[in-house]
Amino acid sequence: VISTNAGGINVLRYGNTRNLVLGLEVVLADGEVWDGLRALRKDNAGYDLKQLFIGAEGTLGIVTRAVLRLVPRPRSSVSVLVAVPDPVTATRLLRRAQGDFSETLTSFELLEAPCVTMTLDHLGGGDTMVPGVSPWYVLIEVSGPADQASCENTVQRFLEAAFPDEVSDARLAISPAQADALWTMRESIPDAHNRAGFSVKHDISVPVSRVAEFLRQADAALHSAYPQVQSFTFGHLGDGNLHYNPLIKLDGHDPIDTRREVNRIVHDIVFSLGGSVSAEHGVGQVRLGDVERYRSAVELRLMRRVKEALDPEYLMNPGKILHEEAS
Amino acid sequence: VISTNAGGINVLRYGNTRNLVLGLEVVLADGEVWDGLRALRKDNAGYDLKQLFIGAEGTLGIVTRAVLRLVPRPRSSVSVLVAVPDPVTATRLLRRAQGDFSETLTSFELLEAPCVTMTLDHLGGGDTMVPGVSPWYVLIEVSGPADQASCENTVQRFLEAAFPDEVSDARLAISPAQADALWTMRESIPDAHNRAGFSVKHDISVPVSRVAEFLRQADAALHSAYPQVQSFTFGHLGDGNLHYNPLIKLDGHDPIDTRREVNRIVHDIVFSLGGSVSAEHGVGQVRLGDVERYRSAVELRLMRRVKEALDPEYLMNPGKILHEEAS
Numbered sequence: 001v002i003s004t005n006a007g008g009i010n011v012l013r014y015g016n017t018r019n020l021v022l023g024l025e026v027v028l029a030d031g032e033v034w035d036g037l038r039a040l041r042k043d044n045a046g047y048d049l050k051q052l053f054i055g056a057e058g059t060l061g062i063v064t065r066a067v068l069r070l071v072p073r074p075r076s077s078v079s080v081l082v083a084v085p086d087p088v089t090a091t092r093l094l095r096r097a098q099g100d101f102s103e104t105l106t107s108f109e110l111l112e113a114p115c116v117t118m119t120l121d122h123l124g125g126g127d128t129m130v131p132g133v134s135p136w137y138v139l140i141e142v143s144g145p146a147d148q149a150s151c152e153n154t155v156q157r158f159l160e161a162a163f164p165d166e167v168s169d170a171r172l173a174i175s176p177a178q179a180d181a182l183w184t185m186r187e188s189i190p191d192a193h194n195r196a197g198f199s200v201k202h203d204i205s206v207p208v209s210r211v212a213e214f215l216r217q218a219d220a221a222l223h224s225a226y227p228q229v230q231s232f233t234f235g236h237l238g239d240g241n242l243h244y245n246p247l248i249k250l251d252g253h254d255p256i257d258t259r260r261e262v263n264r265i266v267h268d269i270v271f272s273l274g275g276s277v278s279a280e281h282g283v284g285q286v287r288l289g290d291v292e293r294y295r296s297a298v299e300l301r302l303m304r305r306v307k308e309a310l311d312p313e314y315l316m317n318p319g320k321i322l323h324e325e326a327s
Numbered sequence: 328v329i330s331t332n333a334g335g336i337n338v339l340r341y342g343n344t345r346n347l348v349l350g351l352e353v354v355l356a357d358g359e360v361w362d363g364l365r366a367l368r369k370d371n372a373g374y375d376l377k378q379l380f381i382g383a384e385g386t387l388g389i390v391t392r393a394v395l396r397l398v399p400r401p402r403s404s405v406s407v408l409v410a411v412p413d414p415v416t417a418t419r420l421l422r423r424a425q426g427d428f429s430e431t432l433t434s435f436e437l438l439e440a441p442c443v444t445m446t447l448d449h450l451g452g453g454d455t456m457v458p459g460v461s462p463w464y465v466l467i468e469v470s471g472p473a474d475q476a477s478c479e480n481t482v483q484r485f486l487e488a489a490f491p492d493e494v495s496d497a498r499l500a501i502s503p504a505q506a507d508a509l510w511t512m513r514e515s516i517p518d519a520h521n522r523a524g525f526s527v528k529h530d531i532s533v534p535v536s537r538v539a540e541f542l543r544q545a546d547a548a549l550h551s552a553y554p555q556v557q558s559f560t561f562g563h564l565g566d567g568n569l570h571y572n573p574l575i576k577l578d579g580h581d582p583i584d585t586r587r588e589v590n591r592i593v594h595d596i597v598f599s600l601g602g603s604v605s606a607e608h609g610v611g612q613v614r615l616g617d618v619e620r621y622r623s624a625v626e627l628r629l630m631r632r633v634k635e636a637l638d639p640e641y642l643m644n645p646g647k648i649l650h651e652e653a654s
Contacts (some may be wrong), residue, residue: 005369005375007369011368016369016373029403029628030333032625033625034623035465038601040534040567040602040606041567042568042603042610043532043603043606043608044332044334044603044605044606044609045603045610045618045622046610046649047382047633047634047648048345049626049629051378051379052633054375056372072429074429099399101432102399102430104429104472133401144429147428183525198586205367205368205370210366239368240367240369269554274364274366274491276367276369280371281371282371287372288370294372297362298355299361300375302355303373303635305637306374307374309635310629
């Protein structure tokens with residue numbers, strides 16, 4: 001979790017894992033153990049060494065212990081599945097939600113219709129939770145210190161104010177069981193997707209204001225190259241992080257070549273919009289070539305300097321994030 | 328602001344500056360410019376290089392541009408000055424406030440009585456804002472997306488529930504002008520303090536749960552060494568960060584020696600409680616010896632490796648954070 005700076009559906013409220021780490025113990029490449037197990041919210045006594053190891057995928061050292069920041073458990077929680085006409089409107093709805101709920105806006109997930117319908121087919125049932133037929137949905141959670149009735153009222157008022165300009169229909173979960181069912185649907189999307197045929201996965205981010213533009217460009221480019229493509233997009237609109245996972249008919253084409261070609265089309269667009277080719281799942285081996293392609297020469301040099309300062313012999317998790325160079 | 332990872336009175340809600348930086352442009356020691364001006368909330372495509380430069384006090388490069396995260400302006404805000412008997416009770420009140428207000432708890436400042444009375448004397452007036460005679464006060468701000476009346480009701484209920492166990496008296500600002508006056512008082516404390524005589528300043532942090540213990544130990548140790556010491560403590564209890572700035576009668580003693588001796592007494596206690604000798608103001612030159620004394624050999628070596636990877640000739644802001652070693 002720490003070595004990948006993991007994200008997920010609640011980053012909007014709580015931040016990435018980096019935001020929750022106060023202290024670390026790390027085994028270094030030379031075998032020494034760094035004890036940085038502080039429990040401080042504020043510490044500016046020199047370089048903040050823990051930042052080096054968070055998200056470094058074990059390439060600078062092995063995290064063996066950690067001190068995490070905790071937050072009070074929310075007293076109330078409301079989930080609602082909302083029908084929206086398109087990603088532009090969904091982004092406008094996000095801005096409204098941020099104004100109304102501030103930090104208590106916990107999740108804001110964008111779901112293309114096939115993600116919802118195919119997942120409910122896969123799970124068997126649950127269609128009653130879907131607010132009408134719509135090309136896009138947004139799954140929202142608001143949680144916080146208010147009592148349950150106040151929290152529900154706030155969400156009701158938000159939905160009324162957004163209807164019909166941004167919201168065409170909505171189903172508010174009226175029990176914890178209904179809320180659980182909505183989030184089970186959300187969490188089962190990757191599973192349903194994996195059964196749906198050959199697809200090419202992406203874990204991209206762009207500035208939130210450019211998500212709709214990214215989708216417009218990527219969908220157009222892919223339809224042009226693969227007329228039978230079926231888009232299948234879901235993800236964390238609140239963070240600008242999408243799992244853009246189109247289903248592609250192979251028609252005898254090589255899956256590895258196809259994956260490479262689709263990745264290239266999508267990632268070139270991401271790059272042109274100032275985005276990242278790995279928002280929350282890291283580089284590993286799979287995205288190594290992308291890092292070399294899309295990060296600048298200055299950045300790659302800086303990354304290598306950091307790597308060689310902490311692990312000059314490339315002993316730690318070799319072959320991840322950076323190739324060992326024969327220099 | 329970025330190179331010192333600045334803090335202040337709203338860290339409780341918004342985090343340190345590090346938490347608000349999305350992208351940076353930095354001039355490196357070799358004269359190259361790193362363009363890391365991304366505007367992404369999530370990016371795990373390799374090392375998060377911006378973390379290196381935030382809080383590095385310019386010793387690894389010069390920050391020339393930045394992309395910052397913005398948050399919606401709160402719709403409502405309530406400030407209240409609360410009388411509490413002691414720091415233990417103030418810490419209990421903080422926990423209650425975190426439960427009741429969650430992220431909308433914006434500030435939670437602990438003020439020893441002399442900070443309030445001397446500052447109001449200095450400003451001339453404002454005593455009507457003080458809720459009775461008390462050895463300690465807490466200045467709280469709650470702000471968020473609710474309307475002003477709801478926000479005030481929430482704070483009223485919080486105070487009623489905390490009375491009399493944690494709160495002996497309270498003055499809630501009933502107008503923006505009264506709230507401004509409370510915060511002007513808070514912001515004028517350093518000014519009033521500077522006129523009050525010789526003092527030794529600290530910018531320490533300990534885990535929030537150990538703040539009261541720190542004060543007990545530090546006050547006792549200083550009273551033993553300097554029977555005429557007058558304690559003068561204020562700071563960000565919500566972050567465990569105190570400005571522990573006792574007024575000392577010099578009685579002919581050398582101010583530089585006295586400062587060194589008091590720093591040593593206080594910082595040894597901070598260290599024994601797992602704290603930091605620089606919570607929000609950085610190391611600079613003044614705290615350089617403290618960093619060498621209190622950070623472990625492994626840490627100092629790691630810091631030096633990072634420094635030498637990015638600035639092998641010690642060109643950037645020399646003499647800050649780390650001495651240049653004749654190795």
